[in-house]
Each structure stands twice: as structure tokens, then as C-alpha cells.
Amino acid sequence: MPQPSSTLPCPCGALSPRRKPLAYADCCGRYVEHFDTTPAPDAERLMRSRYSAFVRERRDYLLATWHASQRPATLEFEPGAHWLGLAVRSHRVLDAGHAEVEFVARYRTAGLGAGGRAVRLHERSRFVREDDGRWYYVDGDSR
Template identity: 70%
Template sequence: MAQMPQPTAAQACPCGRQAGKRPLAYAQCCGRYLDHFDATPAPDAESLMRSRYAAFVAERADYLLATWHASHRPASIDFDPGTKWLGLEVRSHRRLDATHAEVEFVARQKSPGSPAVRLHERSRFVREEGRWYYVDGDIQ
């Protein structure tokens, strides 16, 4: 199974966000954050979490590392060959105060030769100098 390449601007965003009943195009959704990180930070923790999911789909280690808070950021990210991301469901999101938020989500993936798995996490985010960063999360 080959990894999904980065979506084109007009394709539906892998994060699954919709406007009404229509999926948002990658360029209007997570693409603007991934492709223009310096100029266009995600405006809230949910948008950052969705864009990080899209970055996993597209294997964009640069974006994942740049949006990971320095206190928990790994030195590098390795992707498992052939992993296919199957979908994202945001269960809840809440802003705790001006600089802290949590997002609960379920992401589904399938690796070659293995059954599909679900990652259910409550993630913590912090806002510093106008940007949201992923800090860490608890697997549910």
C-alpha cells in the first residue's frame, strides 16, 4: 500500500473538515497552514490538530516538527512505509484559557499486513507568540 501523496489544492482535505455537507478543499483547509507555515499559523488548537493529521497523511515531517512544542519535540520523525491513513474524527475541542487547549480525536490507520488500528487521544496544546503548538497527549 503506497502512502497518499500530498493532496492537490482542489482535492478534499484529508482531515475531513466540511463546510455544510461538502468537504473543504485542501487549499482552503489544512493546506494553507502546511504550505505557508511561516505566514499562516493555525488559528486554534483544533485547526492545528487537523493540519497535523494532514501532515501525517502527506508525510510532512517538517511541519510536524515545527508545530511540536520544543519541550516534547522529538529529534526526528520516521514514517512507517505503506501506512495508509483512513480518517479523522474530532470528538471534542475546548480552549482552557488564552494559551491552553485540548482536542480529543480518533485517527484510523492501516499498515501493510496488519489490521486497521484506531488512535484515540486527548491532546494538549499551548499558544506561544501567536502560534499554537502540540505538546503531548494521553492515549484513551
């Protein structure tokens, strides 16, 4: 899948303090494109960057940021999925190594003709910070 310019607004929808959309390069792009050197600093930013990785179909980043205890062997993307937006409902730090992020992500599936199906994913995700200081997605409960 061709990658859009890094100056376009970040898929995660994050805003600057002036309420302007952040560019991908200034938001999730720094984590997705530079995973080896720039880990997400907290669970919320990891979750946002994982959403952006789903939009950009960055399997490598998604698998690398999935905790080894739950990481699938492979990851497939919904063919023709069009991501519509992300809303972070809450970010709760449980302790120095555990956090939860509740979010709603929306997308539309491809369908015949003008068809397709709207999907709303509402999840409370669990994250853990390992000894290397990196946050990892563990799992989540759909609502």
C-alpha cells in the same frame, strides 16, 4: 511521496457549512504549505492540520508545530500506512494559552499480501499558544 492536488478534499475531513468536503488548499493546506506566514488560528485547526501532515508525510510541518519541550529529534512514518479518517470528539479551550483536543484517527498498516492491521488512535492532545501567537502540540494521552 508525491503530493496530491490541493483541490482534492482535505485529509482531515472538514466540511463546509453546506456539508461539502473542503479542499485541502482551503482547509489544512493553508497552514501546512504556508507555516511561516499562516499559523493555525486555534488548537483544533492545528490538530487537524497535523493529521493532514501525517497523511502527506510532511515531517517539516509536524516538527515545526511540536512544542520545543517535547519535540523529538527525528520523526519516522509507518511505512505503507494508509490513513482512513479523523473524527474530532471535542475541542476545549482551557484559557487563552492552553487547549485540549480529543480525536480518533484511524489507519491501516501495510502487511504481507492482503494483510495489514487496522489501528485506531484515540487521544486527548494538549496544546499551548506561545508568545508568538502560534499554537503548538505538546503531548497527549492515548485512550
